[in-house]
Amino acid sequence: MGGWNTADIPDQQGRIYIVTGATSGLGEATARALTAAGAQVIMACRNQIKGQAVAKTMGGNAQVRALDLADLASVRAFADTVERADVLINNAGVMAVPKSATVDGFESQIGTNYLGHFALTGLLLDRISERVVNTSSITHFIGRIDLEDLNWERRAYSRFGAYAQSKLALLLFTYELQRRLELAGSDKLAVAAHPGYAATEISSKTENILEQIVGLGNRLIAQSAEMGALPTLFAATADAEPGAYYGPDWFNWRGNPTRVSSTAASHDEKTARQLWELSERLTGVDFTI
Template sequence: MGGWNTADMPDQSGRIIIVTGATSGLGEATARALAAAGAQVIMACRNEIKAQAAARTMPGDVQIRQLDLADLNSVRAFADTVERADVLINNAGVMAVPKLATADGFEMQIGTNYLGHFALTGLLLDRISQRVVNTSSITHVIGRIDLEDLNWERRAYSRFGAYAQSKLALLLFTYELQRRLTLTGSDKLSVAAHPGYAATEISSETQNLLEQIVGLGNRLIAQSADMGALPTLYAATAEVEPGAYYGPDWFNWRGHPTKVGSTAASHDEKTARQLWELSERLTGVQFRV
């Protein structure tokens, strides 16, 4: 697997792939590479003007559809437009923002990064033929799932704590979805990926002095969005293991895709089941798995 890049990606002709958050950064790089490889790419984006600008730079068959993961009505409306797809890439996200609420009253990061994607996956799963790819983060290692206060209503709010919780939730979801798919005999795959440390717009939206530190790190350490997208592209197109997690091969920070590990907390099956049940209650979306 060492050195895998877009030149090694199989021909994607005939595949329909949904990419959330495809207007910039990792999502845009992912969508562009898939379109160049022949896939029909559905860019699921909140900002249609930015999506149109990004789409004009992409080759091949690219469609734009409106999706705001911070609004479950928007998630349902988008799902209604999808007849079928081969792959769903849950990429969109916000990072370390001030305490805000989604349209449904969820804390913004758990609501956008996790609950919105949970609902989207549940609504589309019977129309996804091959695999679901969730974009997590190395920051999941500091994440803690508080099932009694998922939306930070009683805890002192922590921007990075909330971000890390959302990314840990995505891993718990990935592994639990694969367990349920396997139990039902489905050949669909649930896999996860992370970009390592990639310089993208999401890291410039923290809205505080930390932006200066992040900006310095982007210049000195971070890899490009194109490199950061490789683990997601690998997870979406290559021969992968069910329920596996892929990231950069150089200490999880940068490099080419490889299978990576995740924390014991991400493999806690009891927490995963409880989080799944809570997520179904919060979103009103019941999985047919």
């Protein structure tokens, strides 16, 4: 696909996108590029004040609605406000934070990054006309799904282990969703993307020396949030392949979007089915496909 960039986004007039976590970083860059191309963007944000300030800089094509992925009641309330959308972009997330719990008692990273988005997708799928895009990470390579202890209640907590598990879960979810859509004869797509190493605010919540190290890396190595958003934008607007995974073309770290590979663990269909069933039980959201 060469050096695909925002100039290659097709005209988006008349199309509606939902972007979670659109107040900064990758989400903001994604929403900004989509509105510039003519799309209407629903910015699903926890911080509405910040969201409104950002939306004002995008002209009249962006609107802000409240969504806290760490609270399933908020997820349901947001879903009730949506009449229709063409594409759902599950972008929001937290990274390598100290151990804490969501409102519903889930470990915060699996709860916010994965279970909140799983529930949101299930609640909205009948109103999404074209595709679902999930944002994963190169850290999924070190991820491990523990179906017996998804919420780190018995394991010694690892900030990066929990983050990697959540991003691996998003890939398992993407591939399983695509399989189920195809079995149902649906032409909707499930696609995943990752930003490579992009300088965003997500690494500013770790609350330890790691934050300083990542901050240095952001200045010396990382690409911009605008570049990091390109794989997501490609997955959301271009002729993406069903169940595909897109990332930067330079060793998965930086560059323009291309199709990339993911681990064997992310393609484990048995684990994907079991995770799906567990996720439905934990969230109380049953998918109708």
